Amino acid sequence: MNNETRLIAGGMVMLSIATSLLVVWPYLTVRRVAAPAALQPFNETALRGRQVYIANGCVYCHSQQPRARALGPDAARGWGRASVAADYAYDRPHLLGTMRTGPDLFNIGARQPSADWHLGHLYQPRAYVPGSVMPSYRFLFQLKDELAPGDVEVALPPGQAPTGRHVVASRDAQDLVAYLRSMDHTYPVADAVPAATTR
Numbered sequence: 001m002n003n004e005t006r007l008i009a010g011g012m013v014m015l016s017i018a019t020s021l022l023v024v025w026p027y028l029t030v031r032r033v034a035a036p037a038a039l040q041p042f043n044e045t046a047l048r049g050r051q052v053y054i055a056n057g058c059v060y061c062h063s064q065q066p067r068a069r070a071l072g073p074d075a076a077r078g079w080g081r082a083s084v085a086a087d088y089a090y091d092r093p094h095l096l097g098t099m100r101t102g103p104d105l106f107n108i109g110a111r112q113p114s115a116d117w118h119l120g121h122l123y124q125p126r127a128y129v130p131g132s133v134m135p136s137y138r139f140l141f142q143l144k145d146e147l148a149p150g151d152v153e154v155a156l157p158p159g160q161a162p163t164g165r166h167v168v169a170s171r172d173a174q175d176l177v178a179y180l181r182s183m184d185h186t187y188p189v190a191d192a193v194p195a196a197t198t199r
């Protein structure tokens with residue numbers, strides 16, 4: 001065999017080992033994991049909100065994968081128990097995320113159930129958390145001089161709304177908040193992860 005043939009053959013062998021370990025094996029391990037009984041599928045509003053979450057790049061700053069106690073202080077931060085594969089049964093595509101510029105949001109619905117807080121925080125994060133680097137999503141809101149029937153007005157902290165005008169949440173903003181409030185994976189699960197890594 002000449003050198004080129006060996007190089008290519010070696011490359012193919014390495015590639016097939018990597019594919020088996022990183023793609024095939026994980027797929028076989030989790031493909032039949034059923035949703036936990038306590039996990040509700042997303043309703044229509046939350047599903048639309050999930051699209052708004054994707055479209056606005058929230059995943060670039062927020063993870064959805066609290067880690068085990070042995071692997072970091074996530075539980076101590078109040079982000080919840082370590083997630084297991086079954087928690088993601090209805091997540092297509094999953095939004096695990098890789099960056100944590102902001103807190104993990106896998107249990108944000110349990111940690112912060114207030115719709116008013118979420119709407120106001122999306123409109124102006126710095127009205128709630130001084131110095132926050134989260135962008136304000138003002139384009140998800142309208143400024144109105146007068147409210148129309150059915151308008152959802154955002155209750156901002158004093159001094160944060162433009163004087164004399166009403167901040168009204170768009171449908172996208174309301175859907176996004178419904179999605180955030182549905183993020184509650186605090187139910188107990190039978191551990192799929194060895195005890196040593198979950199404690």
Ligand code: HEC
Nearest residue numbers: 053056057058061101102103108125129132133134135137
């Ligand atoms: C540039 C990074 C960045 C992006 C993009 C971003 N966030 Fe944040 N987010 C943060 C940071 C930093 C914090 C912590 C400070 C704060 O609460 O404002 C935060 C906080 C939050 C919180 C409160 C979490 C808690 O535990 O109190 C929620 C909810 C949230 N973000 C939702 C979103 C949503 C929804 C989007 C997309 C529309 C988004 N964020 C986009 C950085 C980001």
